[in-house]
Amino acid sequence: MAKKKRQGHYCRICGEWKANEQFSGKGHAAHICRECAALPLSRRNELERIGRVEQTASKLRLTKEEWELLEKYAKSTTYPELKAYAATVLEHRRAMRELGRSAVEQAAYSDLEDELKEEIGDLLYHDILFFFEESAAAPTWRQLDRIGKGVLKSYLTAFHLRITPDESWSQQCREVSETVAADIAQMDLEQED
Numbered sequence: 001m002a003k004k005k006r007q008g009h010y011c012r013i014c015g016e017w018k019a020n021e022q023f024s025g026k027g028h029a030a031h032i033c034r035e036c037a038a039l040p041l042s043r044r045n046e047l048e049r050i051g052r053v054e055q056t057a058s059k060l061r062l063t064k065e066e067w068e069l070l071e072k073y074a075k076s077t078t079y080p081e082l083k084a085y086a087a088t089v090l091e092h093r094r095a096m097r098e099l100g101r102s103a104v105e106q107a108a109y110s111d112l113e114d115e116l117k118e119e120i121g122d123l124l125y126h127d128i129l130f131f132f133e134e135s136a137a138a139p140t141w142r143q144l145d146r147i148g149k150g151v152l153k154s155y156l157t158a159f160h161l162r163i164t165p166d167e168s169w170s171q172q173c174r175e176v177s178e179t180v181a182a183d184i185a186q187m188d189l190e191q192e193d
Helices: 025-030 041-057 064-074 080-102 114-135 141-159 167-192
Strands: 105-108 161-164
Touching: 041 064, 041 080, 064 080, 114 141, 114 167, 141 161, 141 167
Parallel strands: 105 161
Antiparallel strands: none
């Protein structure tokens, strides 16, 4: 099915999609609607730069150039609204960057509480069971390692807890894999009866 083409044009100043009639002859090529074209040049420039800051603010990760752009706009003396907005975005991004660095706890698997180990074991069980059902075979050690890393990564993403795998983690993975294999064999025997 073909993608439906969007009607009208995008105005790079106000950031809206508008009908063709809202653009003058030169406005089509410049991507500036009639309303924005009627604004003073300094206001148009400020709105365009604010739009650039909004695009930058919505990104997950910023490049060095984007950080520099935010800092430059936060020091702007020409455009006060841009300066205030860029300073707010820059402050927020710096706080998020610091929070991301400091908020992650780290612990070895063997040091975790038993309740958390049981929860992780349940998640690991379901992931290995899913692998068995999808591939109709037991996972190799490499595949088991990849499944285990996926479980640990989910805890890092969801709970900001970096779990360092150790010997007890390897033992847990083997035991859960054997349990899943035994449960599947038991289910097959029950279905035959």
